[in-house]
Amino acid sequence: MFVSYKWLQDYVDLSGVSAVELAEKITKSGIEVEGVDVLNEGITGVVVGHVVERVQHPNADKLSKCQVDIGQGEPVQIICGAPNVAQGQKVAVATVGAVLPGNFKIKRAKLRGEESNGMICSLTELGVEAKVVPKEYSEGIFVFPQDAEVGTDAIALLNRDDEVLELGLTPNRADCLSMLGVAYEVAAILGREVKLPEIDVQPVTEKATDYITVKVEANEDNPLYAAKVIKNVKIGPAPLWMQTRLMSAGIRPHNNVVDITNYILLEYGQPLHAFDYDRLGSNEILVRRANDGEKFTTLDDVERTLTSDHLVITNGTEPVALAGVMGGANSEVTSDTTTVLLEAAYFTGGTVRKASKDHGLRSEASARFEKGVDPNRVRAAGERAAYLIGKYAGGEVLEGASEVDTLTVEPAVVSITLEKINNVIGTNLTVADVEAIFERLQFAVSSEGETITVTAPTRRGDIKIEEDLIEEVARLYGYDNIPKTLPIGSATPGKLSDYQKKRRIVRQYLEGAGLFQAVTYSLTSEEKAAQFALEKRDFIRLAMPMSEDRSILRLSIMPQLLEVVKYNSARQNDSLAVYETGAVFLANGNEALPEEQEHLAGAITGLWHSHSWQGEKKAVDFYVVKGILEGLFAKFGLTESVTYVQAKVDNMHPGRTAEIHLNGERIGFVGQVHPTMQKELDLKDTYVFELSLKAVLEEATAALRYEAIPRFPSITRDIALVVDKETVSGVLKDVIQQAGGKLLKEVSVFDLYEGERMEEGKKSIAYSLKYMDPERTLTDEEVTKVHTQVLEALKTQAGAVLRG
């Protein structure tokens, strides 16, 4: 809503309060003023001129040579390029030395050999937005009415010496979609009076009901319809002050009757519609639901197909308007109109919203009906419009209105105790303080003891319950004046849950290991949704996606994370380590919410370790990534619970991928991305992992207990084994551990050899075995005995022999 500071003064005395100060006050008491537009900013030296002579420019077809009286003695010569400039016009002249918006300075000049002392201006040159300039002036200069006085300030005459406040209205404050509504608000803020607009109709003896009957078949959608008739109307331009006010509010002037309905829309917030009575084709207005498939051409000349959801105004048979949205081309007011039928009606929000949405017709009128107009202002708006049409379009207003009224209007009466107000706000107001606030708002208020009863006017449909009253009190008291306290009452422990704490540990650990945290989108494409999923489930699709790329909820983080790798690789960040934690979505059928499982995924590519000037370089490999995971599991005491099983996973390298099992259950995978996919995505070798973080973090972690530092020495025996190439280290280790019993403290691999010195199909793998007894020093014989058992087990269970 654009609010003219000058116009507002018709209703509230603003003396002593500048537009900027007013904006600040309005903002602080509840309606955000998003900007204050100074209309004449950067404009000086524009006066009203009289074109006393216009002749063709001798050297240019499209230019006119004008002699213009600007009230400074002799007329001055001005060259003008506008096609509509004509002798006798009163025009806006930027004189020599004037400045126009954009710091455009007017200088004496020669145009095609003829002297020009100034410029005759169009409205856009004076800073008016092109879309609100009246059509007849849109291609040329603006022409004042003949009574404009030569030499006076043209900017003031155009009401451009004004400031416009742009209000950002929340849906509950539809009352401020009108100048009067804003006036009530401002009056309450400033503690001043509201002056209502003048309505002084001198009706002729004929009655509106003689001309028109109104029937409403859809009372629920249209509980009030009043039709007034004004005859002998002369269509012409509206008075300049009205046109300029409309322009400042963002509405383009058309003619006096249409402008007056728009003016009332702005003044009262009540949309009106003017029909050409003679073009209606009947003496009847019938409001009904449209028939399915019924055709209707709106006044923008578009043929619309209607449904029974849409409310239409008809002449008894044919639609003449789409109720509250747009009139019909068939009954539009034209320059020939002499009798006007003026509609003032109450259409409910839902019906107008449906029609405006279905037909893509959002207008100033539909917006107001959608948010709810003041039911008590409908008739007054109609009366005021009829009065203005009588006054400014030379019409005769017929007595009364033809009406259907089934509207019951009951203002909201709400009672509240002073205690409740003070308890909720945290203040110490008195009954008198509270009463004074409601009086300023012009709400009827009475009190009995400490119970205050308020009757909210119908213009404030948002006031319904106690809390609404509390808000009115709080905002007019001033939010900033509310004390600053902290909640009192029983203490609550502030803490993270175990799960949340552990999640933070995961992040810190991974970042300490060199990975950057990424955050990617949950929505993905059909192609990607299927990739890397730990569990295959039905896709969860959006009913109305914005694009195919963001249409399905992810089943795995990996595809998105690989996008991150791809994006960075393409920008020379080719050594990269990233991870993400976040939900993946597992469908549970159509009715239930999906299961949201928090996953952890990581991707590492390029050099894991490099030291430029020392020439050290180490590319990432499987064991780098596995090592990171092992460290993570160790952090939660899960080393013994996790196993890695060689496996084939879709889109992963078949020989370099392991499934991760936690207590025997598959919770994720680790390995190299399949070379085919790497090629598709243009990636270098990329090692990744993804697992159910939920499974890991929900696993109970054992209490931390100190373990005694060994007091007795250990004995280490190294063995090099020759085994079949297919024998994996994990199996050998299991055999060693089982045979070694409790004296065997540690087993670690220290060498792997698969070179040519080995027999075909064999490899050598070396282990270091550490024996120890915490209670005493072991003897060589004791160790040898156990060690021999280990070697024996290796031979019989794994076919492993000592390397010669």
Place this chain on the structure above:
Amino acid sequence: MQERLKELQQEAIQKIEQSSSLKELNDIRVAYLGKKGPITEVLRGMGKLSAEERPIMGALANEVREAIATVLEAKQKELEEAAVLEKLASESIDVTLPGRPVKVGNHHPLTRIIEEIEDLFIGMGYQVAEGPEVEQDYYNFEALNLPKGHPARDMQDSFYITDEILLRTHTSPVQARTMEKNQGKGPIKIICPGKVYRRDNDDATHSHQFMQIEGLVVGENIRMSDLHGTLEIFAKKMFGEDREIRLRPSFFPFTEPSVEMDISCMICGGHGCNVCKKTGWIEILGAGMVHPNVLEMAGYDSKKYTGFAFGMGPERIAMLKYGVDDIRHFYTNDVRFLKQFSKHE
């Protein structure tokens, strides 16, 4: 004999002083003090001396030995020190060459902001509550005083999956769920961070997926002044002690009264600049007293219980705090962007 000893002493000391290596010195030691050395030889000739002379001469010989040994040791120490210095000199390196880099990653900037806010409120007795990103229409809208057909639903166009299930448009459903779980009892003090989704085209200021963090306090005597005090602490801790706050009335369906909070612009200090659109103030969050309908729907007696709630966008906070100019940076994950958020401040 006596003279011979003196001569030997002088000769040995001279040689020691002239020697320049430990080896040379060792040769001198063997030559003069060894079993085959001249002093031993001199002493061997003592048999020819008288019984009176013998002890005198023996003492003298010992004196000479000791004198030589003392000088020799001093010289040895000197040479050893020189050798150490020489070795150290040969080991010197260029200390201005760069060190071996330690690879460390860091939090995503949004996580950083969220954890900072979480920690701040944990310190004030809040717990962190989380909930599903795919929600029932009931929790996302209806339980928050947004019945079907409510005009304010237009304010947040949503991604629906079915008529009843959608991607949450805010983290408020977590509040509704928490209240429901507490079965009409207080106090509740929670902070709810998480991802939310709206039907917006991705551009510099919009993202179809973004983060939100909301807070909720419900109890028997929760006042708007408590909200005021809480928000002031938040603003000063998060944006600096010299920040001013300003509360403005606003409208949200789930709160009444509703509040919007501005903080004095951290860029210009309130004098007006492009970031604050010359106003000196920056809008930072929405808040309000929990609407009685919301309390009642969650099973609370709104006559007895009151509460406040607030919500804000970590992206917006990060953009203001770090001067990030395009919201898409947060979801593109360019490492050159991510690694800028490693520094402690």
